Amino acid sequence: MKFRNFKMIGYVVYGRGSFNQLDEILAPQRKADAPMIFLVDHYFTGKPLVDRIPVRGNDKIIFADVTYEPKTTYVDTLAHQLKEEFGTVSGVIGIGGGSTMDLAKAVALMMNNPGSSADYQGWDLVKVPGVYKAGIPTLSGTGAEVSRTTVLTGPTKKLGMNSDFTPFDQIVLDPELTKDAPVNQRFYTGMDCYIHCIESLEGTYLNEFSKSYGEKALQLCRDVFVNKAEWDDDCDDKLMMASYAGGMSIAYSQVGVAHAVSYGLSYLLGTKHGIGNCIVMNHLEEYYPAGVKEFKYMVEKNKIDIPTGICKNLTEEDFNKMMDVSLGMKPLWENALGKDWEQIMTREKLRALYDKL
Numbered sequence: 001m002k003f004r005n006f007k008m009i010g011y012v013v014y015g016r017g018s019f020n021q022l023d024e025i026l027a028p029q030r031k032a033d034a035p036m037i038f039l040v041d042h043y044f045t046g047k048p049l050v051d052r053i054p055v056r057g058n059d060k061i062i063f064a065d066v067t068y069e070p071k072t073t074y075v076d077t078l079a080h081q082l083k084e085e086f087g088t089v090s091g092v093i094g095i096g097g098g099s100t101m102d103l104a105k106a107v108a109l110m111m112n113n114p115g116s117s118a119d120y121q122g123w124d125l126v127k128v129p130g131v132y133k134a135g136i137p138t139l140s141g142t143g144a145e146v147s148r149t150t151v152l153t154g155p156t157k158k159l160g161m162n163s164d165f166t167p168f169d170q171i172v173l174d175p176e177l178t179k180d181a182p183v184n185q186r187f188y189t190g191m192d193c194y195i196h197c198i199e200s201l202e203g204t205y206l207n208e209f210s211k212s213y214g215e216k217a218l219q220l221c222r223d224v225f226v227n228k229a230e231w232d233d234d235c236d237d238k239l240m241m242a243s244y245a246g247g248m249s250i251a252y253s254q255v256g257v258a259h260a261v262s263y264g265l266s267y268l269l270g271t272k273h274g275i276g277n278c279i280v281m282n283h284l285e286e287y288y289p290a291g292v293k294e295f296k297y298m299v300e301k302n303k304i305d306i307p308t309g310i311c312k313n314l315t316e317e318d319f320n321k322m323m324d325v326s327l328g329m330k331p332l333w334e335n336a337l338g339k340d341w342e343q344i345m346t347r348e349k350l351r352a353l354y355d356k357l
Helices: 018-029 072-086 098-110 183-201 208-227 233-251 257-269 273-281 289-301 316-327 330-337 347-356
Strands: 011-014 036-041 060-064 091-096 132-137 151-153 158-162 170-173
Touching: 011 018, 018 091, 018 132, 018 170, 036 098, 060 098, 072 098, 072 151, 091 098, 098 132, 098 151, 098 158, 098 273, 158 257, 170 233, 183 208, 183 233, 183 257, 183 273, 183 289, 208 233, 208 289, 257 273, 257 316, 257 330, 257 347, 273 289, 316 347
Parallel strands: 011 170, 036 060, 036 091, 091 132, 132 170
Antiparallel strands: 151 158
16 A cells, blocks of 8 residues: 655744744745745735735735636736746745635746646646745635645636645744634635535545544634634634644545535636535535534524525536536545445436535
8 A cells, every 4th residue: 555645834833923923934035136926815905914014125915816716827827927027036925815825826836837827737747846935824714724735727627736846835824814804704714624624534535644633623613613602812713723734634635525516616606615615515414414414503603694596597508517527526526425436426416416506
């Protein structure tokens, strides 16, 4: 048996106020005349956080439009513009939610790799390290800060650049940055973490490495969304660590049905990852009965609306596109349903599931 030898994050700093160390952290990575590029979630345009970014010399802040999840065309455009303007850069720093961090990882890789980012959608297709990259989450739950992938929507599929060159060289985990996140968004992203854990812990790929991280992340999610009467700083601290542990859990296992189905939604409809997972999880009693029951309790307790009927006006062609994308996520289905998953999740069964959404 061959064991996976997987790449982890280079450096991690955790703690309230740790964002203030960013200048000191980046200093050794700076190269003469090559700027640091700060890719910042457009949500922060005009907000105080921007004034705290340690801009030096010809550094550049780019407000990343993450209205929709990152497309390969957007990654290519950003990388091309940076090469045209600067030739090379010292590093790319992603500040925001999962989409912004994924964008930063992808742009950093494409600064040094030829062609289009769409050429690298898959497993271990990236052969050259990117420029230095750091991730600073301002939402907790996606696990993008620790994962070896960057989820991208390409011309024909939604799939990450999964490689040993993808993880960040540095992450800064400062729970203060998540304090003012919109309530609904915080819930959807937190549920991404919760669903990671359910899928990992009930998957066929499960091992003690994944289980150790997954169980801790699940406990932290429950502390925040089930046991807490109201949101406080402690919730921000716990959810940030749940996101980290949840991301570590799936690094050595996989996610499952909710993610595989939601990839189809986001490819066709542009549905954001967190909310897409919630829309799907609402209907997965057959696969995760206990998890879905608890999920519905958390939705009710936290007074969150989960959209319904998002597939009602779709054409047959639309459904086929979604199913093609979803069924292309083979490791996810195998983790969820076992090696004979194709006998279990037929196109007819998947179509019936999309009809419910």
